[in-house]
Amino acid sequence: MDLGLSGRIVIVTGGASNLGRAIALGFAKEGARAVIADVDDAQAKKVEREAPSGTIVARHTDVTDWDSVRSTVDFVESSMGRVDVLVNCAGWTIDRLFMEKPRAEWEREIAIDVWGFINCVRAVLDKMVERRYGRIVSIGSEAGRMGEWREAVYSGTKASVIAMSKSIAREVGKHGITLNVVCPGLIVGSPETSGSNSVWSSEQAEKFTPEVREKAAKGYPLRRLGTADDVVPAVLLLASDRASYITGQTLSVSGGYTMI
Ligand SMILES: NC(=O)c1ccc[n+]([C@@H]2O[C@H](COP(=O)([O-])OP(=O)(O)OC[C@H]3O[C@@H](n4cnc5c(N)ncnc54)[C@H](O)[C@@H]3O)[C@@H](O)[C@H]2O)c1
Numbered sequence: 001m002d003l004g005l006s007g008r009i010v011i012v013t014g015g016a017s018n019l020g021r022a023i024a025l026g027f028a029k030e031g032a033r034a035v036i037a038d039v040d041d042a043q044a045k046k047v048e049r050e051a052p053s054g055t056i057v058a059r060h061t062d063v064t065d066w067d068s069v070r071s072t073v074d075f076v077e078s079s080m081g082r083v084d085v086l087v088n089c090a091g092w093t094i095d096r097l098f099m100e101k102p103r104a105e106w107e108r109e110i111a112i113d114v115w116g117f118i119n120c121v122r123a124v125l126d127k128m129v130e131r132r133y134g135r136i137v138s139i140g141s142e143a144g145r146m147g148e149w150r151e152a153v154y155s156g157t158k159a160s161v162i163a164m165s166k167s168i169a170r171e172v173g174k175h176g177i178t179l180n181v182v183c184p185g186l187i188v189g190s191p192e193t194s195g196s197n198s199v200w201s202s203e204q205a206e207k208f209t210p211e212v213r214e215k216a217a218k219g220y221p222l223r224r225l226g227t228a229d230d231v232v233p234a235v236l237l238l239a240s241d242r243a244s245y246i247t248g249q250t251l252s253v254s255g256g257y258t259m260i
Contacts, residue, residue, distance in 0.1 A: 003240035006031030009080045010239065011072070013063050013120055014090030015056075016043035017198035018189035019139060022228035023087055023235050028055035030236060033080060037061035037072050037120075038090065043195025063090045063116030066123075073123040082131060085239045086124045088138035088161070090116050093154040094204050106153045113157035121168060125177070134177035135239045138165055139231070140250060142185045142257050158183075162250050169248035178247035180238045185254030186216055187226045222255030 010027045014020040015036030021043075027034040028051040036044040036058045044058035061072040076083050092112045094105055121136060128134030143151045144158025162181050169179040188208050189200030199205070208216070217225050234253045237243050252258055 008032040008084040010034045010085040012087045013037045016040045017194040020089035026232035040195040040197040064111040069119040069123045085135040095150040098152040129175045132176040136179040137238045140181040140183040166248040181250045183252045185257040220255040
């Protein structure tokens with residue numbers, strides 16, 4: 001199926017590492033131009049170099065900071081003409097029991113996962129409404145659908161991304177704009193595809209030893225953990241015109257981890 005993404009202008013937040021990286025490269029492969037909006041400049045540049053010249057552009061952006069987000073959206077609008085697609089992929093967590101979690105970690109989760117979503121969606125909407133076209137795909141999480149163990153506040157942030165996407169989808173559908181959420185299960189990143197700011201370069205990676213991963217995989221009906229590439233086709237489809245009649249939906253890409 002031709003997704004018709006060639007020539008589309010896409011912003012992928014958190015596009016430097018793991019899932020975001022695979023998504024940005026996926027858009028580039030379809031002939032779209034992807035702007036990686038990430039705080040990790042070195043890793044974003046690395047991904048830029050992995051793609052055919054000009055198809056990926058790294059742009060320093062802190063999604064928690066409205067001025068930074070606004071400046072990136074202005075940059076893309078003025079240098080590339082428009083933003084057709086926003087993929088909200090920047091996110092952060094460290095798995096810990098609720099009663100053992102320091103407040104600073106909750107605040108970071110809420111700042112990146114909730115405020116990041118709000119800032120980025122708000123920043124692209126004016127021009128999308130004006131042009132009567134837009135696709136917003138956000139990376140949620142199975143945690144946001146089920147309330148995952150050791151991920152209380154993170155689960156709340158992702159449930160919030162799902163609920164906000166539905167609410168905004170109701171408001172802007174009349175302008176030809178869709179919002180949908182893709183929910184992965186556990187996808188462990190690797191040093192080859194994740195930068196120093198990735199959760200997979202933090203103590204989160206140490207929690208998922210090969211033994212823990214093997215045990216975790218048994219909780220998935222398809223009996224394996226996902227890969228970043230597993231998530232890409234769903235994102236590309238929802239970002240395309242083939243999905244023009246799909247909005248406000250949540251799609252799990254998780255080997256059947258939840259079936260809601
Ligand atoms: N990996 C998983 O198991 C998993 C499962 C479900 C959902 N998710 C979600 O998928 C998304 C990507 O996960 P991942 O494993 O690729 O994470 P990752 O940590 O490997 O990558 C996240 C990227 O976001 C960037 N980032 C962090 N803070 C930022 C900020 N303030 N502004 C801009 N960029 C920022 C990081 O630099 C990094 O490049 C997240 O939203 C995560 O919650 C991941």
